[in-house]
Amino acid sequence: MFTTGFTIGRPYSVRMPKVRTVFACTQCGAQQPRWLGRCPDCGRWETLVEERVGPNPSIEGSPAFEPGHESKPQALGEIEVAGTPRLSTAIGEFDRVLGGGLVPGSVILLGGEPGIGKSTLALQTAAQIQAAGARALYVSGEESAEQLRLRADRLPGIPPDVRVLTETRSEVVLDLWHELSPDIVVIDSIQTMCCERAESAAGSVAQVRECAALLAAHAKQAGTALLLVGHVTKDGSLAGPRVLEHLVDVVLAFEGERAHAFRLLRAGKNRFGSTQEVGVFTMGAGGLEAVENPSELFLAERSASSPGSCIVPVLEGTRPMLVELQALVAASSYGIPRRTCMGIEDGRVALLLAVLDRRSDIDLLSRDVYVNVAGGVRVAEPASDLALCLAIASSRLDREMPADAVACGEVGLGGEVRRVARLDLRVREAARLGFRRILIPEGAEIAAELRGDCEPIPIKDVAGAVAWLRASSSVSAG
Ligand code: TYD
Ligand code: MG
Secondary structure, three states, X not given: OOOOOOOOOOOOOOOOOOOOEEEEEXXXXXXXXXXXXXXXXXXXXXXXXXXXXXXXXXXXXXXXXXXXXXXXXXXXXXXXXXXXXXXXXXXXXXXHHHOOOEOOOOEEEEEEOOOOOHHXXXXXXXXXXXXXXXXXXXXXXXXXXXXXXXXXXXXXXXXXXXXXXXXXXXXXXXXXXXXXXXXXXXXXXXHXXXXXXXXXXXXXHHHHHHHHHHHHHHHHHHOOEXXXXXXXOOOOOEOOOHHHHHHOOEEEEEEEOOOXXXXXXXXXXXXXXXXXXXXXXXXXXXXXEEOOOHHHHHHOOOOOOOOOEEEEEEEXXXXXXXXXXXXXXEEOOOOOOOEEEEOEOXXXXXXXXXXXXXXXXXXXXXXXXXEEEHHHOOXXXXXXXXXXXXXXHXXXXXXXXXXXXXXXXXXXXXXXXXXXXXXXXXXXHHHHOOOOEEXXXXXXXXXXXXXXXXXXXXXXXXXXXXXXXXXHOOEOOO
16 A cells, blocks of 8 residues: 555546547557557557547548437337449459449448559449449549559550549548549548648558548548558558448458469458458459459369379358369478478468378378469368368379369368368369369268269268278379
């Protein structure tokens, strides 16, 4: 206990000074009253920056703050729903992820690494909407008008009357927005925008949040769809912006390897649709092209007759895709064997190598192992374990997987093959692409009408899988 006579707590006569600044984390957006070396919310170091306190934009932009809004509880059943009209982007894969098109007045945040194709997708969307007779306004704070024109020239079918504006001041954008009353406004990117009511530098958390709130409030009022392009940092989080995620209706992530043509569009949040849908694109000379049959794309370059390859049906949301896992096992020339993995987590591969080594009769401990997922895809599903084990075993034994077989199952530390989610979707996709056999976890059942001509082969454990490979494959000639 203190015995010095001080009053603990706030003495009544002292007025607390009004807090004018807070310290916001540039990574997660959490706010602290004073500077700290480490953000207590996300645990990162040296990420707090000082910001002035303004009105709370996430509240300001919400429907409860619209003028004329009455605060009265309503019975859910009595609320009238006007069927949400949607503005089709005419890009099938984009519409699918949005849940059937853009909802007027909705705010969409499109995040992705630099160079992945966000500006291309945004421009193509604006162009398609303009071509369909609606009006689009494309605001760029990153590129000059000439650069935009050059990009548009490279893309097919961009109508010459798409309005572009190179501007970073939100207020100026709002003036033009009033004047043109477009159906969609693209802001590329939100990190380059600034507005007067926030005083910090462009790109700071405060600016990004204030600009987004200002533009989003206007989109709601005017009934315009607003597409905000946002950069993500190296570790994959949207720069600045967990706060932005509250503010917008849809959060989309555009992913892919820059060295490959394949791109995935995923919804992390969607107030108007499911987050289980993914859009698949390829980036080519003519911009982004929608891919309706991703499996066919991934298997196009497969050489059916080489050991060390196995096909697995993975799921992206509710969308099954067949991808090829490749493994190469080679004699190690150093004391410590090398393990190199592309498109699949190193730890998962190390675990499966240990399981294969201990639970089956193939030895791998002193061998170099290289693993790759063909086509620049990333596979994170445990459902791909069995296929990876088979690819490794196939390379080690120099025996090809039969060309008409795919495999799917999770592998446990005991070597047992475990069941996976949505096996029905996976089997149907394999059957659709003409595969005749699918290795599945023992005990899993598939209705006959789903599997078509594809015969299920139950596998109990990795030893069983290796035995099956030995029995049903030919020794490679090469
Ligand atoms: P971009 O849309 O500018 O990416 P972001 O806005 O996400 O930074 O596109 C990036 C890359 O795409 C660029 O390096 C060039 C390539 N690209 C094509 O391959 N084909 C095309 O038709 C276009 C327009 C771009
Ligand atoms: Mg860009």
